[in-house]
Amino acid sequence: MGIDQERRQHPRSPHELAFLCYIDGARFEGVSVDVSSGGLFLSTTESVRPGSMVMLAPKGDAIRHYPVVLFGRVTHSRPGKGSESSGSESCAGGASTGSTSS
Secondary structure (H helix, E strand, O other), X not given: OOHHHHHOOOOOEEOOOEEEEEEOOEEEEEEEEXXXXXXXXXXXXXXXXXXXXXXEEEOOOHHHHOXXXXXEEEEEEEEXXXXXXXXXXXXXXXXXXXXXXX
């Protein structure tokens, strides 16, 4: 276990899930790398600014298994550090959930 993991208030678990992301009026796709009860780490090819409000919705068939919309704030961004191809960006942030079911 690395020192970053030891200092975390909420332990992370690897979990890959495709999301539709909405930040500052832009819509794009991202993939979660890991999640915790305090937030998630998202890999995307789009540039994101720390402090931005974000809305995430599971993409495609995943919405049937995870009928939620996540709202949060980008806490940090690391250009070129994502799990996708070269040029990707990763961000992390806390989120609260809102159900999409009626």
